Amino acid sequence: MRQIATALDLVVFIDREAGVDRTTGEPTEIRYVTEILEVGPVSSDSGLPTVTEIFKPLEDLNRRAQDPRGYPVGAGLADDGLWARRAGLDLAWLQPEHGAWDGPFPLRSWLDPVNPDEGDLR
Incomplete structure (x- = not known):
């Protein structure tokens, strides 16, 4: 690990x-x-690597049925971001104001196109 x-x-x-x-x-x-x-880094308690969510789906299951994409959850990065700068990744992109998608999520094929809010939550 x-x-x-x-x-x-x-x-x-x-x-x-x-x-x-x-x-x-x-x-x-x-x-x-x-x-x-x-x-x-690996946790001494569990022996497993620690993980920090920095981009994840919406918590609200009804909204997630309409838009399953991930969204930035803010600057939760565990270190100073040196690794990101070396790789050319601008961590500011992961802030909510910079992580918006260009448009609405396409209709999911299993949702009712007339009443998409009433689709079954898969």
């Missing part, structure tokens, strides 16, 4: 699913980031 903790800085979870384009109504494939975890 120690080798994993020293080799990885971030774990990025990406999901994809069938959807419907909101403007054309055509079927489309949706690919999006759901979560980003920062991997920290």
Whole structure:
């Protein structure tokens, strides 16, 4: 585990699913980031690497049914971010004011396009 903790800085979870384009109504494939975890040092208690959520889905299950994408949860990074600067990653991007998506999430194919708020929560 120690080798994993020293080799990885971030774990990025990406999901994809069938959807419907909101403007054309055509079927489309949706690919999006759901979560980003920062991997920290190994905990002496558990022997596992510590993790900090820095990008995650909404907590509200009704809203998550409409938009399963992740959103920044703020600056929770465990160190000074030197690793990010060396890699060319601007950590300011992970702040909520900079992490907004360009537009609404496409309609999920299993939601009712007329009443999307009444879709089944999968």
